Amino acid sequence: MRCEFSLTWKQRLIVVAAAALIISTARAQNQESSSRSTSEAKVARATTEVSRATASSNPLKVETAYVIGPGDLLAINVWNEPGVTGKVPVRMDGKITLPLVGEIQASGLTPDLLQVSISKKLNEFVRDPAVTVAVEEMNSRKFNVLGEVQHPGSFSLIRPTSVLDALAQAGGFRDFAKVKKIYVLRKTSAGGAVKLPFNYKRITQGQDVQDDVELQAGDTVIVP
Helix, strand or coil: CHHHHHHHHHHHHHHHHHHHHHHHHHHHHHHHHHHHHHHHHHHHHHHHHHHHHHHHHCCCCCCCCCCCCCCCEEEEEECCCCCCCEEEECCCCCEEEECCCEEEECCCCCHHHHHHHHHHHHCCCCCCCCEEEEEEECCCCEEEEEECECCCEEEECCCCCEHHHHHHHCCCECCCCCCCCEEEEEECCCCCEEEEEECHHHHHCCCCHHHCCECCCCCEEEEC
16 A cells, blocks of 8 residues: 555656746747737837838839820831831921821820820721830930949930939949039929938938939039
């Protein structure tokens, strides 16, 4: 009887120890899971805050379709109609001239809208015309980047472009560029021009972000 009592006691001790180990392990796992969840939640909150701050200071710019203007060169193709197919310049009055249809207003339209306009005109002469319009040369909407940049010159304004975007397109700065004294020269309706300051150092540090303006056709970015 004493042996049986001693063996039962040992068994109970083993069971209690095993139970304690299981409970301890479960608690540790719960604490680790809770800590991980808290950490992930903090990261998620931080990411959200950064995203909100970025969106507030530099909102996403949605690309818009190119609008045809005077000086652009268009490639117009009408399937199975070589007489109407070819490259056509947009005149300064904003119009183009095509065989069969004559003059058509092109300036102020997107290629898709001009395609519809040409198709309607051609319907009088061609059954179900298949027309495509592409801009071969974008000469009407340009901006310039001049001064101490790697590739100064004129660039097509195809989509919304900020000053930082323009500087990137120009290849960045040369060694002695005065990056705190950059400015945008913008023509006014009165025939004059205004200077819009752009301090590269401050803007890249998240300051004066409102000075990273969206460029307009005819703007010139000057890097002293």
